[in-house]
Amino acid sequence: MVAALGMFGAGCGEPSFGEMPALCAEGGACPEGYDCIHGVCALPGTPVPITVGVVPYLRGPDVRMVPQASGVLVVWETYAYSDEGQRFVGARVAPDGAVSPRMDIVGRYVADADSLEPYFDVLPVGGDRVLVAISAPSLPDDPTVEPRLVTYRVDLPPQGREDQPAAFESAWPKEERLATVGYGAVSFPKLLHHGDRVELGYVRSRTATIDNNLETVAELTVFSMQEDGTLFAPEPTYHSARAKLPVAVGVLGAFRVSTGAWWILDNERPSALLLPDDGGAAEVKLGRLAIPVAADDASLTYIEPSARQGDKQPTDPVSGPAGLRTVAAPVMGDPTPPVETSIGALPGLRDTPRPAWIGRDGAKPILVTPGEAVDAPEIAVYLVDPASAEASRVASIPRLSTRSIGALHAVLTSGKLFVGWLETDETSATIRMAVLPEPEPPAAP
Numbered sequence: 001m002v003a004a005l006g007m008f009g010a011g012c013g014e015p016s017f018g019e020m021p022a023l024c025a026e027g028g029a030c031p032e033g034y035d036c037i038h039g040v041c042a043l044p045g046t047p048v049p050i051t052v053g054v055v056p057y058l059r060g061p062d063v064r065m066v067p068q069a070s071g072v073l074v075v076w077e078t079y080a081y082s083d084e085g086q087r088f089v090g091a092r093v094a095p096d097g098a099v100s101p102r103m104d105i106v107g108r109y110v111a112d113a114d115s116l117e118p119y120f121d122v123l124p125v126g127g128d129r130v131l132v133a134i135s136a137p138s139l140p141d142d143p144t145v146e147p148r149l150v151t152y153r154v155d156l157p158p159q160g161r162e163d164q165p166a167a168f169e170s171a172w173p174k175e176e177r178l179a180t181v182g183y184g185a186v187s188f189p190k191l192l193h194h195g196d197r198v199e200l201g202y203v204r205s206r207t208a209t210i211d212n213n214l215e216t217v218a219e220l221t222v223f224s225m226q227e228d229g230t231l232f233a234p235e236p237t238y239h240s241a242r243a244k245l246p247v248a249v250g251v252l253g254a255f256r257v258s259t260g261a262w263w264i265l266d267n268e269r270p271s272a273l274l275l276p277d278d279g280g281a282a283e284v285k286l287g288r289l290a291i292p293v294a295a296d297d298a299s300l301t302y303i304e305p306s307a308r309q310g311d312k313q314p315t316d317p318v319s320g321p322a323g324l325r326t327v328a329a330p331v332m333g334d335p336t337p338p339v340e341t342s343i344g345a346l347p348g349l350r351d352t353p354r355p356a357w358i359g360r361d362g363a364k365p366i367l368v369t370p371g372e373a374v375d376a377p378e379i380a381v382y383l384v385d386p387a388s389a390e391a392s393r394v395a396s397i398p399r400l401s402t403r404s405i406g407a408l409h410a411v412l413t414s415g416k417l418f419v420g421w422l423e424t425d426e427t428s429a430t431i432r433m434a435v436l437p438e439p440e441p442p443a444a445p
Contacts, residue, residue, distance in 0.1 A: 038097065040400075047398055049432040050097050053089075056082065058422060058429035060353060060407035061188070064122045065420045066130065067413040070159060071095055073130070074420055074431060075105055075122050080113035088120060088132060092162060095414045097435050100162035106132055106152050107168065112139050116184055119250065123191035123198065125227045128156040131171065133189040133200050138177075146177040147186040149202055153229040171229025176236075179206040181216050181247070188250025194261060197232070198225045201251040201263050203241065218247035220263055220273050220281075239281040241265060241273050255295035262295045267351075272300050274329055282330035284338055290325075293357035294365070294386070301326045301343070301386065305351035306372055314352035315404070318372050322346040324389035344389030347382070348372040353421070356410035366439055367391065368410040368419055375404050379419060381439055394439045399423070399432070412438060 022041045024030050030041035037048040052074050064075045075090035088106040093099050111118050118136035125131055132152045138145050153171040157164035178187070187203040200223040208217045219238040225231055242249065246269060253264035260276035270286045272295075284300070286292070291303040304325055306318040323345055328338040348371060349355050355369035364383040370376035381395035397419055399405075406422040406429065420433040 047434065049397070049399060049401075049434050050093065050099060052091055052093060052099055052420065052431040052433050053102065054428060054430045056428055058406070058424065058431075059117065060422055060424075061119065062117065063407050063409065063420070063422050063431060064120070065409040065411055065418070066122050066124050067411050068092060068124065068159065069127075070414050071416075072411045072413065072418045072420070073122075073124070073156070074433070075120075075132075076431060077118065077120065079117050080111040086111040086118070088134070092159060093418065093420075093433055093435070094159075095416045095435060097433075100159075103156065103162055103166050105130070105154055105156075105166060105168065106134070107166075109134060110139065111136050114140075116186060119186060119188045121189050121191045123193065125193070125198065128158060129228070130154050130156065131191055131198060131225075131229050132168075133191050135178075135186050135189045135202065137184055137186055144177060145182075146180055149176045149178055149189060149200075151191075151200060151223075151225065151229045171225070172231060176223075178202060178204040178221065181205040181207060186250075188252060190251035190254050190263070192254040192256060192261060192263075194224075194256055196227070198227055198229070199223065199254075199261070200225065201254060203247070203249050203251060203265060204238075205247045216247055218242035218245075218249070218265075220251070220265065220275075222263075222275070239273060239275060241281075241283055242271060243283060245269055245271055245285065253292055255292070255300075257295055257297050259297050262292075262300055264292045267354075272327075276332070280332040282332050282334075284327055284330045286327065287325070289351045291351060291354055291357075294359050297329065299326045299328050303346065303349070303355065303357070305355075306348040308351075315374060318348065318350050320348060322349045324384070324386075343387070346384070346389055346391055347380075347393075350374065353405050353408040356408055356419070358410055358412050358417075360412070364441065366410065366412065366417065368408065368417075370405050370408065370421075375402055377402075379405075379408070379421065379434075381417070381419070381436070383439055383441055392442055394442060395436055397434045397436070401432075403430075 024036040034041040071094040078084040078087045080086040090105045115137045120134045123131045135149045151171045154168040190201045192199045202221045220241045221236045223236045249266035255262040263273045273283045294301040304323040310316040324343040327340040349369040358366040367382040379397040382391040403423040406424045408421045411418045417436045423430045
């Protein structure tokens with residue numbers, strides 16, 4: 001049966017479970033001395049990852065994970081050119097590792113099968129309701145090439161009743177069309193809970209005459225909504241961004257602070273745009289491939305990943321330590337670059353997949369990463385001192401797989417750390433997860 005399991009993994013693109021003797025139905029029969037753990041016959045106590053979903057193909061950016069009242073909701077999409085067609089689907093994972101039946105989150109969305117796959121973001125807004133923002137290229141019969149943007153209001157069934165359908169509807173009266181300098185220049189959307197409202201950030205591009213020259217400019221477009229997704233005003237606000245940087249980018253992150261919000265634009269050549277609540281905007285250019293992880297009114301903290309090697313592509317090897325850096329908040333109207341400081345070195349880690357960082361009040365932040373290898377056999381969990389960058393490894397998650405990691409997410413809720421990742425190869429993609437107790441500092445010697 002060992003050979004049979006190995007052949008199954010190699011032939012069907014399933015995870016490789018090494019010397020474990022067989023797959024099994026949850027709770028089903030296994031050889032003597034083995035338990036059925038998350039669908040695999042394994043020795044009692046073996047930390048077998050949970051399989052959340054398996055699809056023929058899935059890109060890394062197309063998986064999201066958000067907290068629920070108990071556990072987490074994992075959301076991913078199927079594509080217009082797939083057998084299922086364009087859908088946004090998901091499943092809940094409980095603190096005990098139980099996976100719910102798959103639900104249609106947004107079960108009807110029209111996308112062009114011959115074009116770029118849609119981008120999306122998910123935000124829980126209370127109870128069983130989430131908002132889903134979707135951006136996509138125009139359709140073949142559209143009279144314009146301007147990208148499409150819309151937000152859906154989704155009411156999920158109560159936990160434990162995932163066999164019931166979710167209720168979803170457009171929260172906006174119509175799709176918005178955003179300016180673009182060329183077909184296919186679609187931005188990642190990003191939802192942010194901002195006090196008693198929700199904001200949606202999107203980068204649009206357009207041409208403008210500057211000093212008698214026609215130039216391409218980028219603007220952070222911010223839609224302000226009620227918590228049910230209803231727009232406060234029909235028109236968004238626009239903020240100039242990406243000075244002397246590429247403009248065909250997306251919104252990769254956002255941080256709410258006491259006096260406003262930081263918006264993170266692009267991943268290859270990122271910048272951060274600070275929007276105070278009382279008006280104005282100021283932008284700071286970040287280091288190449290910088291991964292912002294925390295912010296307050298005075299500064300932004302980011303990870304400088306290990307250096308890419310070879311052709312310096314996202315999937316190429318990396319080498320050397322990573323670093324933790326901080327940059328002061330830019331001053332409105334001051335062209336002087338803000339002060340940037342190195343906090344210290346971190347263990348080596350990749351920018352792709354991006355590591356997960358969880359800040360905690362009164363406790364050290366949690367850093368989750370596969371380290372330097374895209375096919376690392378384990379995922380490491382660290383506690384990081386934000387003042388010195390000293391990192392203590394407090395847990396390791398064996399993947400029991402040799403496939404590449406396409407994306408990594410982590411959520412702390414219900415007293416548990418949920419770590420989810422996407423594994424891919426030429427034949428399929430699998431969303432997997434491990435559930436750990438909330439990490440504690442290692443005991444003093």
